Amino acid sequence: MGLRGEAAIVGVAQYENERRYAGEKNFFTEQFAELTRLALNDAGLHKDDIDGLCCTAIRETNMFAPATLAEYLGIHVNFAEIVDLGGATPVGMIWRAAAAIELGICQAVICATPARPVPSNPNPPAIDHSRVFGSTSNNWGSPQAEFDVPYGNVAQNAGYAMIANRYASLYGYDERALAKIAAQQRTNALANPLAVFRNAPITIDDVLASKMIADPLHVLEIVMPCAGGSAVLLANKALAAKSRNRPVYVTGFGEHLTTKSTTYQPDMVQSPVGPAADSAFTMAGKKPADIQMVQPYDCYTVTVMLTLEDAGFCSKGDGANFIQDHNLTYQGDFPCNTGGGQLGAGQAGLAGGMTQVIEGAIQVMGRAEERQVKHHDNALVTGTGGIMSEQSAIILEGA
Amino acid sequence: MEMSRPLPVATPTTEPFWDGVRNHKILLQQCNDCTKWVFYPRTNCPHCLSNQLTWREVPGDATIYSFTIARRPTAPHFADEIPQLIAVVELAQGVRMNTNIVNAEPADLQVGLALKPIFKTIKDATLLCFEPVK
Numbered sequence: 001m002g003l004r005g006e007a008a009i010v011g012v013a014q015y016e017n018e019r020r021y022a023g024e025k026n027f028f029t030e031q032f033a034e035l036t037r038l039a040l041n042d043a044g045l046h047k048d049d050i051d052g053l054c055c056t057a058i059r060e061t062n063m064f065a066p067a068t069l070a071e072y073l074g075i076h077v078n079f080a081e082i083v084d085l086g087g088a089t090p091v092g093m094i095w096r097a098a099a100a101i102e103l104g105i106c107q108a109v110i111c112a113t114p115a116r117p118v119p120s121n122p123n124p125p126a127i128d129h130s131r132v133f134g135s136t137s138n139n140w141g142s143p144q145a146e147f148d149v150p151y152g153n154v155a156q157n158a159g160y161a162m163i164a165n166r167y168a169s170l171y172g173y174d175e176r177a178l179a180k181i182a183a184q185q186r187t188n189a190l191a192n193p194l195a196v197f198r199n200a201p202i203t204i205d206d207v208l209a210s211k212m213i214a215d216p217l218h219v220l221e222i223v224m225p226c227a228g229g230s231a232v233l234l235a236n237k238a239l240a241a242k243s244r245n246r247p248v249y250v251t252g253f254g255e256h257l258t259t260k261s262t263t264y265q266p267d268m269v270q271s272p273v274g275p276a277a278d279s280a281f282t283m284a285g286k287k288p289a290d291i292q293m294v295q296p297y298d299c300y301t302v303t304v305m306l307t308l309e310d311a312g313f314c315s316k317g318d319g320a321n322f323i324q325d326h327n328l329t330y331q332g333d334f335p336c337n338t339g340g341g342q343l344g345a346g347q348a349g350l351a352g353g354m355t356q357v358i359e360g361a362i363q364v365m366g367r368a369e370e371r372q373v374k375h376h377d378n379a380l381v382t383g384t385g386g387i388m389s390e391q392s393a394i395i396l397e398g399a
Numbered sequence: 400m401e402m403s404r405p406l407p408v409a410t411p412t413t414e415p416f417w418d419g420v421r422n423h424k425i426l427l428q429q430c431n432d433c434t435k436w437v438f439y440p441r442t443n444c445p446h447c448l449s450n451q452l453t454w455r456e457v458p459g460d461a462t463i464y465s466f467t468i469a470r471r472p473t474a475p476h477f478a479d480e481i482p483q484l485i486a487v488v489e490l491a492q493g494v495r496m497n498t499n500i501v502n503a504e505p506a507d508l509q510v511g512l513a514l515k516p517i518f519k520t521i522k523d524a525t526l527l528c529f530e531p532v533k
Contacts, residue, residue: 133474138405146407147439150526151485151497152469152477158485161467169465169510214485215468215505217530263487268465 001367002283005397007098008240008247009361011043011233014354017196021117021227029072031114035231036073039110043233044244052079052100052109052235053063054093056350059118076220078105086135087297088255089113090232090353091392094381095253097234108239115349127367129160135324148261156299159262159387161214164302166268168216169180170317175216177320178301179207181336182220182343184328186296189340191330191371196346221301221343230358240399248364252286252395254279262387270310272391273382276347277311280380284395289314291395292375293335293363295356297384298343304336307382311393328372338363338371353383357394364398401475406524412435413440415454421525423518425459428452440492460489461529464495468505488514488529489498502530 013035023284026034026346033054040047053075056064066080079100090113097109119364130139133154138145162342165174186202189195210220240247254276259265281287288311296307305319313334315324339345340361342352358381362368368376376398383392409417416439419426428437432449443450467482477483484500486508498509501517514529 051471132476140408141410143439145405146410146413148497149405150407150481150524151499152473152480153485153497154474158467158469158473158483161469162465162485162487165467166465166510212470214470214473217467261497263495268487 003098003102003250003252003283005249005251006237007101007234008237008249009094009232009396010235010240010243010247010399011039011041012244012358012361013038013042013231013396014194014358015229015348016194016227016230017348019224019226019346023119025119027060027118028114029060029069030158031082031116031229032058032069032112033073035112035114035229036110039231041231042245043235045108045235045239047075047241049108049235049239050075050077050110051269052077052106053098054083054097054109054111055082056083056089056113058114071209079109084384085392087299087350087353087383088383089391090357090382091394093256094232094234094250094394095255095392096359098250098253101234101236108233108235110231110233113227113349113351113354115351116227116229121396137291144261148263153263156387157214157217160300160302161217163262163268163306163388164216167302167306170269172320173216174320174324175208176204177323178221178305178397179324181298181301181304181328182207184332185337185341185344187329188312188338188371189344192339192345193338195344197340197344215283217300217302221300222350223229223342223347226346226348228351229347230351230354232354232357232361235311245367246365247399248361248396249399250394251397252280252282252284253393254283255388255392257386259389260386262389263355265389269308270316271388273296273307273310273384273393276391276393277380277382280393280395281312284397286378290378291380292377293338293360293379295337295341295360295379295381297353297356297382298341299347299384300335303342303384303388306388307384311380311382330368330373335373338368338373350356356383360396364396404476404521406521407526412442416440417525419456420518420527425457425516425527426454427457427490427494431456436492436494438496454519457490457492457517460491461516463500463508463510463512464489465510466500466508468508484508486529496527499526499528500530501528507531
């Protein structure tokens with residue numbers, strides 16, 4: 001079942017992550033085009049090689065996003081996909097692109113996630129009340145509008161905090177282990193010139209002394225929103241052979257969704273990472289012990305701990321011990337979010353999840369410079385959407 | 400009032416639930432085919448997709464499944480309610496729902512805490528909240 005490992009990441013592009021973006025503002029169509037140009041240059045391939053695209057929703061239209069982008073870029077595609085999986089979107093894009101390539105319908109697919117501010121509208125529309133709570137829909141008829149929003153369970157913090165408290169009641173809660181994730185990923189961010197926090201080391205004590213936002217989550221355990229944007233170009237073996245980079249093959253993937261609100265998860269502390277990662281491992285013929293580095297989605301520290309448990313690196317309830325027993329830095333025995341992850345590099349909208357994909361790819365390519373991991377032939381990358389309720393996972397392997 | 404506190408607006412399917420809450424009753428749907436309880440209200444049972452659901456009144460005994468204390472408002476609309484005592488509770492029928500815990504201090508909250516329903520009216524709406532069983 002699944003991929004044969006014949007589609008590869010061949011080029012990447014990343015805008016710098018910036019908390020206060022002061023540069024030129026462009027629409028998502030424009031950012032998508034520029035990111036595509038950068039990814040093609042990185043790969044050493046040509047625009048006319050592209051015959052597929054994956055995108056997110058774009059600001060400029062509520063419908064027909066793929067066709068709008070194909071037209072804007074002047075690319076004619078055999079595969080056009082809009083992916084709507086929240087933070088799991090980028091990983092979801094990568095496997096869809098790889099599958100399209102392996103089916104033979106495409107030779108090269110561009111996946112891009114623009115996330116810089118767009119120009120200010122001279123004729124601003126009225127406030128859209130359906131979107132005032134971010135990822136929690138306030139549209140009439142939405143279950144969230146009726147049964148989440150009135151109780152203040154909106155956006156992500158409350159949901160993840162409840163996951164953490166449920167976990168604490170069942171398995172205990174070593175807050176220093178959770179804080180260690182943020183601190184060691186920050187160490188990794190110091191070696192990433194594109195990271196928001198590249199000049200700001202933190203300690204475990206700093207994390208625990210930072211403001212409590214929603215018990216037990218401190219502000220330094222929560223991602224920092226920022227501007228940015230990224231793109232990944234995938235290609236078949238023939239084009240990969242022409243690329244200037246070491247091809248990074250997608251050898252396994254998995255995806256699993258359960259709910260939108262974490263309230264209705266069958267078990268709040270058993271995330272869909274489990275089935276998604278199991279599928280990826282099985283497809284790639286690998287097991288957790290074979291993995292040389294992990295790039296787990298990290299909107300919160302607790303997301304990383306649950307991902308490590310549910311993906312099988314340790315057993316349920318043993319995550320804190322596992323974290324305490326390992327060094328998560330790029331020089332460590334368990335390299336984890338080696339570019340700082342989103343906790344260290346910032347979360348640029350839906351490009352946040354691409355942070356993990358690109359870090360995995362450039363590590364496997366051997367282009368991570370100061371933070372290059374010693375053994376870099378494979379990586380597990382995960383994406384998390386909803387409130388840890390929609391998950392995707394991929395395994396990347398160097399040729 | 401752009402920042403007015405959001406309140407539920409019933410749909411044709413959910414109206415019996417909110418009508419019940421307004422009258423200080425808790426009505427849940429039970430599936431005629433698989434006998435499982437359903438929340439939130441739906442046209443089709445999420446266990447078996449049957450469209451034969453019957454409304455039944457339940458007492459509302461519940462326990463905390465999980466909770467958080469929001470020290471910063473989860474949205475500006477809740478700025479007057481800090482700290483927000485947000486919980487997911489599990490009713491005796493096995494269904495879970497979002498709620499707010501009232502008549503309790505933040506330190507009182509713990510997973511498994513026994514609760515009883517309390518109805519909180521805000522403007523034209525009534526919310527189903529819970530308080531600790533004394």
